[in-house]
Amino acid sequence: MLLALTHCSHHIRSISDPEHPLSLEELNVVEEVRVKVNDQENNVSVEFTPTIPHCSMATLIGLSIKVKLLRALPDRFKIDVHITPGTHASEDAVNKQLGDKERVAAALENAHLLEVVNQCLSTRPA
Amino acid sequence: MAADVASLVSLLEEFVSGQADSSATTIATGVKTGQFSILQLVEALGLSLTSSQTQTRGRGVQLLSEVLQESYSGLSESEVKVLVAFYENRLKDHYAITPHVLHGLAALAKCSALPPGAAVSILKALFQDVHVQSLMLKERSYVYNILISLMDSREKELKGLGPDFVFGFVQAMDGERDPRNLLLVFQIARNIIHRGYDLNQFTEELFEVTSCYFPVDFTPPANNPHGITQEDLILALRAVLTGTARFAEFLVPLLIEKLDSEVQDAKVDSLKTLAACGPVYGHKELAEFLPGLWSSIRREVFQTASEKVESAGLAALGAITSCLARTVLTSNSGDALQMFLELVLKDCQHHLCEPDLKLVWPSAKLLQAASGASYRSSLIVTAAVLPALFEQYNSRTQCAHRRTLLEVLQGFIQPTVSSRPAEREDNVLLPFQKSLCNVVFSALAESNAALQVTAMKVLATLGKQSGMLTEADMEIAVEHLTRLVVEENDAQVSSAVTDCAGSLARLHPSFFVTRMVPRLKDEIFTEPMAEEDASPARIRSRAAARERSVTALASVSLRISLVQESVPVLLQVLAAAHKGSSGFSAEEVIWACQGLWRIAEETHHTVEIADFFHATVIPRLMGLSLHAAVHSQKCSSPLTEEAVLSALVPVISTACAALQPAPATRMAAQAVSLFLDGDVSWLPENAYPSNIQLLESQSDGWSQSQLVCLLMACVCSLSQQVDIPDLDRLLVQLEELIFTCTHPFSYTSAAKCFAGLINKRAAGPALDAVLEKTLSRISATLECESSAQRVQAFTLLIWVTKALLLRYHPLSPVLTDKLFGLLNDDQLGSRAADGFSLLMSDSPDVLNRSCHADVRIMYRQRFFTENSAKLVQGFNSAELEKRSVFLKALSHLVNNLPRQVQLTELPALLPLLLEALTCPDDAVQLSTLSCFQPLIMEPPPALSTQLEALFTRLLALTTSPAMKVRMAALRCVHALSRLPSHMVLPFRPRVLKSLARPLDDKKRLVRKEAVAARSEWFLLGSPGGR
Structure with a gap:
């Protein structure tokens, strides 16, 4: 079975930016070329580009992408979400936060944070 | 006495x-x-x-x-006079009596014999002696009703009271809280404003006491006993507040204040109220607030995440603009519109030019709203915006950017009702005609599909406005479209070409006749084999180009001049395929048939085209098929294939259905003489054998007998007034063919033809005789278990049942019962169950309304109410292994019912339908799932008690072997997440766990459904979700 590239990016393209009424794809935060899927090795890697280098929402965007993929992909996949190299001021710090399983889990325990993430993931009413 | x-x-x-x-x-x-x-x-x-x-x-x-209260209408004037005097006097009495007094006055106020002066004296007494707000709910409503009755019948007298009346009313209602009474109060206030009562110095008071309810925040009590919704109150209040321009100085600041609040409902309500002010206000009222209003609206549209706020904001901007545009015509206080639009342009225009195009959409929508508000505003806005857009378009290189710009452009050139130029006014786009065409053509020449699609939308919009495309432009446009048809394989582009070409061809057919049709004809008839490189990929792409050319030909053929050019091309395809030249596959022949069908359908109301089909197309099609059939031994023509004949049926039946009475009668005679007597004189070509017997079952094959489907197409779609000659002989022959033929397509078509004729035949002894004879033959054959013709007899039975059921013929219950009996039949049980689907659904080629069949309204409901109980009973008494047949029949029955009926019938059938979900037959599962999905969207109360059973079955079906069942089950599970959360929350963990498996399904479409469903279920009951 081949999990097509388009399939994975399809899941995240509709996520909306917390500060913007537009979706991440419309803002060019996620692009298809920056999503890599390896079906044999059960790996998914997503690079996203914050709108500006000092975007304060970068962690939240990353977290939303990660949560969306956790919910949408079979659990055999390891999901890696990080910032496109060289597009954010505190790239390393954000990547570290997103890579840390414990911290992601802890963040989702936080009702307020979860609320914001869920709002980003709710499909907009037509 | x-x-x-x-x-x-x-x-x-x-x-x-x-x-x-x-x-x-x-x-x-x-x-x-x-x-x-x-x-x-x-x-x-x-x-x-x-x-x-x-x-x-x-x-x-x-x-x-x-x-x-009961008898006020019969009172005389003198009686009323006495009573009024008495009641007025009683108002001064003890407070415990006041409620009854008001009740009596309310009755008297409705009385038509009220003497002159009584109205005024009642009101004076009321305002003087009663403190309304200390009364109970019911008594207050008496007071309001007295006012309403008197305003309706004694307007002149009340106006004589002058501002006192308004003052009295304001005092009486000040502090009212009950929604029922508020609706009355708002009605009175609206009457005061609209009927020209004297407000005078009490304008502000009246505004104060009504505007304090704005914005309305009202949640009706559970199950809403009085039926008053928040929307009712909002609309009633809005009508009061926006009723007069004299409120403007108070209202507009209030609206700006509420707009700046955080509450979304308040914002929407304010914006909508503002929009409602537009038609009432003039420039004078708005002038001082314009900058404030604009900055609030701009902020809302730029920043909001809610479409409701955005569309309300745009509507408000449009209303303000059209108000300004209107006023200036009569006043000379400087060009207010110009000044306001300059403000708008200053804030929005630069966003259209920014490199990342971030705020381009909100700005464009604002500008479009302003532009669409009136002719003058569109003149100002387009003059400022379009040149900037052109410049941007030409300076950008990225296709995505260009596409966005083109989409924005599309919004500006689409004229709205209010901005359409009046007579003697020029189209505002005229100065930009050249540049617009240049942009569109340059976009069409790009290789980006999305850009081409958008460009074609713009082109179609331009084509609809007169003077926007010159002849030279049309030529270029048609060239481009033709090129895209031939070269572009993208599905989106193809459908956009079809739409665009269709809309242009309706207005400018001549360009398509000279430029597109010949080119497409070449494309269709170019020999693919002649080329040297005949790799499979190349052949495929040639075939795809042919298909697109055929579709394009069909989609532009909307005018007789084009039809006369394009239809011969399609007919030539059939002829060439029949002769075996040009290498057309059966599939390509079917496309050509579908093209013809599409033309027949799109043009069926044009008499000339219908005649053209009758005179040229139908004889040609008949001739070709007959030729193919009689020579079937010698050569194998695609026209003998069942799929091709089935594709010809809708062409002929649509064309015949459109015929006027005279040609229709001729058509019937021609078709019947061909099939009964072998009369070929009306067909072109004449290489037919002399003794054609199309309705005799042939021993050596079915190539001729299957042509009966074309007979059906001709005679069953004519209007009911047309008499079919030799009808009895025809019916006998058809029946004979059904019982003697073994070819399923032939006997099914014959059965359909028989049914189609029976359905339209006038009631009377002739019809009864035919039915009696046929039905006894059917019964005899069905009763004989070993008979070889049982399937044929059954096929005829089901079609005749349908024909009679549709027209409410008295025999139809008898036939239905026969069908029920067959459900227990070993051989035919399953077919009989499927027969219910046939009875309940519309058949595409016969017995439907477009074939002029006699179809009574609501026959489905009637059939359902008469028969569902029998099915349930049959299910309960059937043996275990036969039960699935009944479930299948039931699910077909329910599936085709209109939703309203489904909802009312569901409670009784729910257990059975749940049972059907566990039935191993996946057709039953699928049909039942498709019943459930719409039901879940608006769940009847009966469903809530069965959720446990429903979830168990649905989740099991998400791993069914049939892909369609998996998808339908997932869709149902998805729909269930929208039920009230207290009902479904208990199932959340189970659903999330079960849906993890379909996430890894081997089919992409199933995974997609699973992801959609699972994401919704994650949001359920989670903060920020639902």
């Missing part, structure tokens, strides 16, 4: 002493029937009305009021 009065007195005593409330009704009837007059009643009541006991007086007045 004396006896009457005596009985009156005793009734009175009963009531006044508080023993029997019902005597009021008895007395009221007495008054109405003239047994005693109202004044006699008052006289008789005398003692109680003057009693020193408050309670007795109260009961007396109450009785009188209740009687008046």
Whole structure:
């Protein structure tokens, strides 16, 4: 079975930016070329580009992408979400936060944070 | 009379002493029937009305009021005069009596015999003696109703009161809280404003007491006993607030203030109210607030995440703009519109030019709203915006950017109702005609699909406006479209070309005749084999180009001049395929047929085209098929294939259905003579053998007998007034063919043809005789278990049942019962169950309304109510292994019902449908799932108790072997997440766990459904979700 590239990016393209009424794809935060899927090795890697280098929402965007993929992909996949190299001021710090399983889990325990993430993931009413 | 009065007195005593409330009704009837007059009643009541006991007086007045309530319409003027004087006087009485007094006055106010001056005196007494807000809910509503009745009948007198009336009203309603009364209050306020009562110095007071309810925040109590919604109140209040321009100085600041609040409902309400002000206000009212209004609207549209706020904001901007555009025509206070639009342009225009195009959409929408508001505003906005857009377009290189710009452009050139140029005004786009065409053509020349699609939308919009495409431009446009048809394989581009070409061809057919049709014809008839490189990929792409050319030909053929050019090309395809030249596959022939069908359908209301089909197309099609059939031994033509013939049927039947009576009668005669007597004289070409017997079943094959489907297409779609010649002989022959033929397509078509004729035949002895004969033959064959013709007999039975069911023929219940009997049949049980689907759904080629069949409304509901119980009974008494047949029949039955009926019938059938979900047959599962999905969207109460069972079955089906079942089950699970969360939350963990498996399904479409469903379920009951 081949999990097509388009399939994975399809899941995240509709996520909306917390500060913007537009979706991440419309803002060019996620692009298809920056999503890599390896079906044999059960790996998914997503690079996203914050709108500006000092975007304060970068962690939240990353977290939303990660949560969306956790919910949408079979659990055999390891999901890696990080910032496109060289597009954010505190790239390393954000990547570290997103890579840390414990911290992601802890963040989702936080009702307020979860609320914001869920709002980003709710499909907009037509 | 004396006896009457005596009985009156005793009734009175009963009531006044508080023993029997019902005597009021008895007395009221007495008054109405003239047994005693109202004044006699008052006289008789005398003692109680003057009693020193408050309670007795109260009961007396109450009785009188209740009687008046019933009998006010029959009172004379003098009676009313006395009563009014009495009641006015009673208002000064003890407070416990006031409610009854008001009740009585409310009845009197409705009375048409109110003497002059009474209205004013009632009101004066009311305003003077009653403190409305200390009354109970019911009594307050009496007061409001008195006002409403008097305003309706005594407008002139009330206006004589001057501002006192408004003042009295304001005092009376100040502080009202009940929504029922508020609706009355708002109605009065609206009357005051619209009917020109004198507001004078009380304008602000009236505004104050009504505007304090803005924005309305009202949640009706559970199950809403009074049926008043927040929307009702909002609309009633809005009508008051926006009723007069005199409120402007108070209202607009209030709206700006609410717009700046955080509450979304308040924002939407304010914006909508503002939009409602537009038609009433003029420049004078708005002038000083314009900068403030604009900055608030801009902020809302730029920043909001809610479409509701955005569209309300745009509507408000449009209303303001059109208001300004209107006013300036009559005043000379400088060009207010120009000034306002400059403000808008200053804030929005630069966003269109920013490199990342971030705020391009909100800015464009604002500008478009302003531009679409009036002709003058569109003139100003387009003059400023379009050149900038052109410049941007030409300086950008990225296709995505260009596409966005083109989409924005599309919004500006689409004229709205209010911005359309009036007579003697030029189209505002005229100065930009050249540049617009250049941009569109340059976009069409790009290789980006999305850009091409957008460009074609713009092109179609331009084409609809006169003067926007010159002849030279049209030529270029058609060249481009033709090139795209031939070269572009993208599905989106193809469908955009079809739409665009269709809309242009309707207005400018000649360019398509000369430029597109010949080119496409070449494309269709170019020999693919002639080329040297004949790799499979190349052949495929040639075939795809042919298909697109055929579709494009069909989609532009909307005018007779084009049809006369394009239809011969398609017919030539069929002829060439029949001869075996040009290498057309059966599939390509089917496309050509579909093209012809599409043309017939799109143009069926044009008489000339219908005649063209009758005179040229149908004979040609018949001739070709007949030729293919009689020579089937010698050469194998695609025209003998079942799929091709099935594709010809809709072409012929649509064309025949469109015929006028005279050609239709000729058509019927021609078709019948061909099939009964082998008369080929009306067909082109003449290489047919002399003894054609199309309705005889042939021993050596079915190539001729299957042509009966074309007979069906001709004779079953003519209008009901057309007489079919030789009908009895035709029916006999058809029946014979059905029972003797073994070829399923032939006998099914013959059965359909038989049914189509039966359905339209006038009731009478002739019809009864045919039916009796046929039905006895069917019964005899079906009863003989070993008969080889049972399937044929069954096929005829089901079609005849349908034909009779549709027209409510008295025999149809008999036939339906026969069908029920067959459900238990070993051989035919499953077919009989599928037959229910046939009975309940529309068949595409026969027995439907477009074939002029006799179809009564709501036959499905009727069939369902008459028969569902029988099915349930049959299910309960059937043996275990036969039960699935009944479930199948039931699910077909329910599936085709209209939703309203489904909802009411569901509770009774729910257990059975749940049972059907566990039935191993996946057709049953699928059909049942498709019943459930719409039901879940609006769940009837009965469903809530069955959720456990439903979830168990649905989740099991998400791993079914059939892909369609998996998808349908997932869709149902998805829909269930929208149920009230207290009902479904308990199932959340189970659903999330079960849906993890389909996430890894081997089919992409299933995974997609699974992801959609699972994401929704994650949001359920989670903060920020639902």
